[in-house]
Amino acid sequence: MQVKHLVKHSWENLARRRFNWKHATEARKILCAIEEKHGRTDPAQLRLADAYARDVFGDMCYAPWLHVYTAFNRTFKEGWIPDNYYGWVVVPKMSGMYGKISHLKPLARLLFHDDVFPDLGYHVNGIFFSADHVAIPDSKVSESVFATTDIVVFKLDQSSQGRGVFFWNRRNFDVERIKRLGNGVLQQFIVQHKSFGRFASKAVATVRFTTVVDDAGDISLRACFLRLGRAGDAIIRPDSEICVPVDLASGQLFHEGYSSDWIGVDVHPDSKARFEGVTLPAFPECVRKVTELHAKMPYARCVGWDVTVNADGKVLLMEWNAQHNDVKFSEATQGPCFSDLKWEKLALGPARS
Template sequence: MQVKRLVKYSWENLSRRRFDWKHGAEARKILCNIEQKHGKTDPTHLRLADAYACDVFGDMCYAPWLRVYAAFSQTFKEGWIPDNYYGWVVVPKMKGMYGKIAQLKPLSGLLFHDEVFPDLGYYVNGIFFSADHVAIPDSKVSESVFATTETIAFKLDHSSQGRGVFFMDRVNFDVERVKQLGNGVLQRFIVQHKLFGQFASKAVATVRLTTVVDDAGDISLRAGYLRLGRAADALIRPDSEICVPVDLASGQLFREGYSSDWIGVDAHPDSKTRFEGVTLPAFADCVRKVIELHAKMPYARCVGWDVTVDVDEKVIVMEWNAEHNDVKLSEATQGPCFSDLKWEKLKLSAISI
């Protein structure tokens, strides 16, 4: 038994160090990009970041993201949450196994019972199901999912950031191919609102809205930004996307958006359409909807919702991320977003050896 505990402790310690190393390398690269663009960060702000990592979070491994936030903001703000602290400490404590449910795409319909999800059907463990979770024989699948659309997207369980997503049309749809790919959801193709189309994004633009459940059980919106793809991309990709923060009260875009290397741009690189003065369509409806949905699944206490608005101004929820949803860009541009929640006081239980 003692050996098992020692092995478990060693493995988790190694996993933790690899996790922090990866985050540290990413943060240092971004810091370098910011300083190349805007000059060296005030050393006072960097010292405050280092001290805050040690004094508040208990480890210098949390300093790199705090340094990025400080360099980006040209100041230091108490209450910031380092992204690796969020992933390693907050996610297990505030979500646990409930956060992992979001990776099982066919469960969204069962959990939320809401037509904002564009689900047409599901393939799970050898059986096709309708959007109402009724089994469909293989010979009727094409007829069922293409009843109202010519193109669908098939998203595998655990798919994210464009990986594990396949577009299919009525002509090339193949039941056997879907079976080979694995469990997932069949969704209708979204024709996005004309406002999103002006940015020359072939991929459907989405708004990432982050909601939280506080200790009293109240749900609130804490962050939001528009995610835009590039002209050549069929899906939004993390290495090429443009993210534009959104004013949470008005739905108006910030003057600048940011590429994956955190360099600011005031217009989409392909269309040259400027962000300043643009207000997102049906933004208040989007916010109301994600808060309503989170109330149906409050056990995962921080969720990132990928929402869009279609050509008919209807709110569509493309995905929800209840595991390690990205908080670093929101913290830098809109944060501290979570300072009242006292997440810095969370501690992981020590493993007894």
Template sequence: MVLDVESAIRKSLKQVAHYRFHRDHGAQARRVLQLIEKQYGRADPANLKLADVYAREVFGDGVYAPWLRVYAAFRGTFKEGWIPDNFYGSVVVPKLQGGYGKISHLKPIARLIFNGDEFPDLAYFANGLFFTGQSDVIPDHEVKEVVFRESDRVVFKLDGSRRGNGVFFLDRTNFDYRMIRSLGNGVIQKFIIQHSLFNTFASKSVATLRFTTVVDDLGGISVRACFLRLGREQDTHVQTDHEICVPVNLANGELDREGYMSDWGATEAHPDSGVRFSGLRIPAFDQCVATVLGLHKKIPFVRCVGWDIAVDADEKVQVMEWNGEHNDVKFSEATQGPCFSDLKWERLKIVS
């Protein structure tokens, strides 16, 4: 009897969480649709109707229509094969990532997993201990010496830091290990001196490339989407609320003619520097692709990963973060998608 009650409670809580998840996604998608229609005019009702029908017939529920409506309004047409962002989060992630993707939020284990120098990590703090990438514990009084051995400026990122939050910039004068202890677990990375191309857009924040890679059912690994994330003139780092995102051509690394503001408005140039996107090519793009594919081979059981990549002044690829959970597919689907149509993700069933 007790087990039956506990099971009923767990089921009820899961249903509540499921309802809230889709409610929140629906509200977000409707706000985005309003922004798109404000920028580009009313969406074609026929395309919106196709989105509604596709959500019910292919994904089995109308709760998946709002993001399909966004994609259709943005592109001015409807395309079969699009994956709604809330279907990705509620079905694809649990089914193809499981608990394994969640480890990406634990920044101190990146080097243990990937065992490479692609990450700019200098040291970690977790559960009361500072330690190196080789898992050697660092006494408190030696932390400053270790992290500034090869860098004059460092960045501390908290576990689970997202949307530009939980990021702290430190130098020799203001570094205090006690402050990091008070903040919580995370990683200390060297500050990246970015490639000169990215400085022409915004020099204070480090531009990052968001790659999405997937593992298919036969074990093949491929890049499915990429876009450049740029900060504004006043930003110390790229922040989701007012970044500029520019799709990148996967075949040659060239930037699209237009990038998009946080309100989904198109712009052909960075709004602060005035530098235009058209005709520019991402430096070391082939190396970026090779890096994310090589790293994903080490964790094939995390079937879809988002990688935040920087290219430094020496054209060396730096992996800032990886996200093996809900790494957000809506921008790529809207601008470059359908990105995953051959994978038949729509056939996946909800994990009960």
């Protein structure tokens, strides 16, 4: 038993080092891009970030993202959560196994009992199901999913950042290919609201809402930003997307958005449409919906919701993420977003089970 424990401990240490190394590499790349654009960050402010990583979070491995936030804002702010601390410490303790359910896309409608999901059907363990979770013979799948649309999108379980997403039309739809790909959800292709269409992106724009459940069980919106694709992309890709922070009270876009290397732009690079003065469609309805949904699954205490609005003004939920949903961009542009939750105290216990 002692040997088994030592082996497990060694593997956990190795996993932790690899996890933090990947984050440090990403953070340094972004920091270099910011400083190349805006000049070197005040060393005194970076020293404050180092001290915060060491004294509050207990490890200098959390300094790289604090450096990025500091360089982005040109000053250090207490209360920021480093993204690797969020992923390694906060997520396991605030969501645990309940958060992992969000990777299983066919469960969403069963779990939330809401037609906000644009689901047409599912493939799970060799069987196709309708949106109402009734088994469909292979010969009837095409007829079922194309009853109301000409294009369907298949998303594999655990798909993220554009990976594991496939588009099908009536002519090339292939039941056997989907069965080989694995478990996932078939969703209707969405014609997005004209407010998003102005940015000339083929990819459906999504709005990332981040909600949390505090220790009293109350749910609140903590961050929000718009994700836009580029003209040549069929789906939003993390290496080319444009992210625009959103005012939480009004739903209005900030005057500046940011590329994947966090360099500011005041217009979409392809359409040249400006961000300033644009208010997201159906914003109050979107906020109400994600808050309502989180109340149905409060065990995962921090959730990122990818929402869009279609051409008819209907709010649709593309997916939800209760695992390592993005907090670094929101922390830099809108944060500290979570300072009242005392997440920094979670470091006092074991990092991950």
